[in-house]
Structure formats: structure tokens, C-alpha cells
Amino acid sequence: MAVYGIDLGTTYSCIASIDQVGRAEVHRNSEGSDTTPSVIFFETPDNVVVGQYAKDSAVLKPGLVISRIKRDMGQDAPRTLHGKPYSPEEISAFVLRKLAKDAQVATGETVSDVVITVPAYFGAAERDATRKAGGVAGLNVIDIISEPIAAAITYGVLKPEQDCHILVYDLGGGTFDTTVMTLRGGNIEVVCTDGDHDLGGTNWDDTLVQYLADSFQQQHPDVSAPLDSDETEQDLRNIAEDLKKTLSTRIKHTARVMHEGRVTAVELTRAEFESLTQNLLERTLSITRRTVETARAKGVDSFQHLVLVGGLSRMPAVAEALQKEFGLTPQLQDPDLAVAKGAALYAFEETFRRLLSSGQQAEAEAMALEAGLSETQRRQIEGRTIKTVASRAFGIIATRGTQRQRYVAHLVHANDSLPASVTEGFATLDDNQATVAIRVMEQAGSAESDEVDDNTTIGEGELRIPPGKPKGFPIEVTFTLDASGLLHVTARENEKGRQLDLDIQIGGMSEEEVASSRASLSEIRVD
DSSP states (O other), rough: OOEEEEESSSSSEEEEEEEETSOOEEETTTSSOSSSEEOOOETTEEEEEEEEHHHTTTTTOGGEEEEGGGGGGSSOOEEEETEEEEEEHHHHHHHHHHHHHHHHHHHHSSOOEEEEEOOOTOOOHHHHHHHHHHHHOOOOEEEEEEEHHHHHHHTTTTTTTOOEEEEEEEOOOEEEEEEEEEETTTTEEEEEEEEEETOOOHHHHHHHHHHHHHHHHOOTSSOGGGGSHHHHHHHHHHHHHHHHHTTTTTTTTEEEEETTTTEEEEEEEEHHHHHHHHHHHHHHHHHHHHHHHHHHHHHEEESSEEESSSGGGGGGHHHHHHHHHHHOOOEEEEEHHHHHHHHHHHHHOOOOOOOOHTOOOOOOOOOHTTTTTOOOHHHHHHHHEEEOOSSEEEEOOOOOOOOTTEEEEEEEEEEEEEEEEEEEEOSSSSSSOEEEEEEEEEEEEOOOOOGGGGGGEEEEEEEETTTTOTTEEEEEEEEEETTTTTTEEEEEEETEEEEEEOOEESSSHHHHHHHHHHHHHHTSEEE
């Protein structure tokens, strides 16, 4: 029974599974690379290309190429291609289908059961959208787990003989997270997490693109601005990404910028690059300091490991700044593949435990035998626990005072332990009120606030009230956040043994829409 782990990244994605000696193995794509650019080229209405060719096509046909779609997950932000609107879930599903298709070719096995990773700071709507993207792709999503947890598993820190605290600094292509975890007896417990899902390697790219464009303009003031051309801008983005990577290993590099038949050579040193992007690095350090302070308030005041995750953490400036700030030598190992490998290990362990708990002993034994697990390893997997926390605060809009001032009453708070189930009582405002609007809100900024504008609506519904009830008629709202960070909300009124339940739809797509999209998009070829 093969199960797979998928790192669905902003800029690059990859897929892994467990080999016959119990190790996580990344499956190369049809182009021979471990990672696949998360770029989608809608070549025709019936054919979609994902990966490097799609990325290369962006220079010539930018209007038909989508990238960075991960930043739109959980939002109502459709893109129209060839006259047809596609939701972020549907666009992400094309990336997932490409990964699954290539893995199937590599292994000869059908890819069905998967675990998909998300940034630790992803909220309920983004996690739900990621799960539904898997459904649209025709995959059975076993679980959604946070990238730092997957990375921690890969780094091999989950050893029974090692009890420690670990700080994970995850700087990827489009998101940034910091997470503090406690490791005891092979178990992992997230203490707290923080981050910014609009901060990542693409921001460094944006800075370089602007610098290259300005340098060209200074030498050729008589031609149009390079960024006025979609084709030139896309070319600059490719140059910027290569320049960023090159300056992680070299102290200077020269890039050639071409626009309207003119050419400019732009030399940039690593020191100049670090100066240009110092404000971005400082933003990551500020979030990391905030995470460390939260951990201290929860009793964790020292760390034994500082783990770097994400391709951008290769930049020398990252390790230097973190070592200076926290006095620990950062551990950088396989940052591009660590998350997918950890997801594969988690997928295997979770499936093994579920088989045992459901009485499917023979199937579990077959899995263990195929992976070459020893009896000791089997016992470790059976007993291992992973506990995490809420990434943000969640609540509903309520009113207070005679002026009926609207505010957000949070039921679940950031860094509350998961799973969590919280019930609070509310009441109607008027006599004979027929319905109560339940509007589910999620913390939008870095800090919890009860101001409505500081939160984002992620779901809503309406609860009917029995006729003739006076104001103050009681209702109950329950928030249940599972260990994966997926949210379920129920509103109810109780009278004479009657109970009315209202499930709030979290996220943009219903399960019916997921099934419909899966059927319609299956007719589109993915290469």
C-alpha cells in the first residue's frame, strides 16, 4: 500500500514515498528533476503544461501562465484562461496531477493516498483549500500537516534518546514560518508558531527585478521602462531567480538585461544583494524573535537545535544573522526536499497506525515488511504522537453595548493546543428574531484583535430561530479545530429537546463543487 508525501510549494513542488529499506525517496519528474516548478501554462483549453516548460513559456505568453498560486489559496480569487474561470484550488490541482502522474511513471504504482504539507502559518481556509485541491486532482488526502513538522521528521530529530527544543526557520519561495517544537521520547509537540504567508523568495526576486530594471533604465533612458513589457518583466524574473541562487555561492555575478533591442550588463556583488534585501531578512528575524518570546512565555527559554528549511535559507546571510541572534549553529540539510520526505514518512506512519487501530493487522504487517521495518521501529511508530497548535485565532462576529458595536469574539486563540473544541453561548438581539447570521472570522494580522477589520471572513451561514422568541433567546456556537488545523463550526439552539445544527461552510469550494471540478478537469490533459 503505497502512500506519498507532497510538498506543494509556492515556487517549487515535489513528491516522495518510502522505499524498501524504510527511507524517504523523492521521485524525479519526467524532466529528470527532483523538484517541479509550481507554474502552470494553459497552452490550449484542453491541454495544460506544468513545470519547467511552463516557466519558460511565461516569457513569451505571460497571459497564459500562472505562478505563485499558493498565495491565493483560501481566497475567492479566480483566474480566467481561454475564457474559463479557474479557482486557486483547481489551478493547484494541476500541479498535484503533474506530481502524481510523474511519480506513477517512476514507481509503476497508482498514486492515490497522499499527505500534503502547508506552511505552519496557513489558516483554516488555506488548509481546507489545499485539501480540496487534492480532491479536485483525484487524490485521497489522508492529512494536511505543517511544513516544519515534516522537516523535523526528516532531519531525524525524532529520536527516543534525544529530548530537546528545536527552532525551525522556514524561508520558502512564497511563505515564511518560524516554529518552536519540543521533542520528548520520539514524540513531537509544537509549542508555538508564527509567520507571514506573503513573505518569501519571490519578495527577494521582486527587489532584484526592480534593481535590474532601474539599472537598465539609467543606461538607456531613451527607451520605455522594462517593467512596462510583460515579456521583459518575466525575463527579468528568471534572471533574478538565477542571480539570487548564484550569489549564495559566489561573491559577485553579472546579469545581461535585454529590452527593445538594447543590452545592459549589470554586475551585482553578494554584499550589494544583501544590502538591497536587508529589510526582508530583518522581517524574518522580527517574526523569529516574536516566536521565541511566545515560546518563553510558555516555558521554553532555550533551544538545542536551529533547523533551516526552504530553498532561500541557503543564503549565507540567513545563517550568519541567525547565529549572531541566537548563538546556535543553524543546521542546513537538503532544504529543498526535506519537507516532501518528512511528509512521506508521516504518511507512512499515519497509514500504518490507522491500519492497526482499525484491526487491519495483516495489511499493517505487509506495509512494515515492504518497508523493511524492524520490530523496534514498528513499536516506535505505534507509540509516536505529534501535537500541534492553532496558527491563528478564530471566532464569530458579535455585538456589545447599547450601541450594538460589532466585534470579533474569538473562541480559539493562536497557539492553542490542537485538537481543540470550544463552545460559547450567545443570544438573539431582538424579539421575534427569525434568524441569526453566523459569520466565521480568522485573525488576519500578526496579533489577535477583536476589531472586525483586523480579521478575515472565512465562512458564514444562517441559523433559524423558532417563532415568537423574546430577545436574549440563547444559542450555542462550537468551534472544533482538528490536529491538522481544519475547522468545523456548528451553531445550535436547544428547546424542549429540539436541536437545530448548522454546519458552516469553510473555504471557497463545497464538496459537491470539488466533485464537479474533478470530473470536468479530468478531461484536460496535464503534461
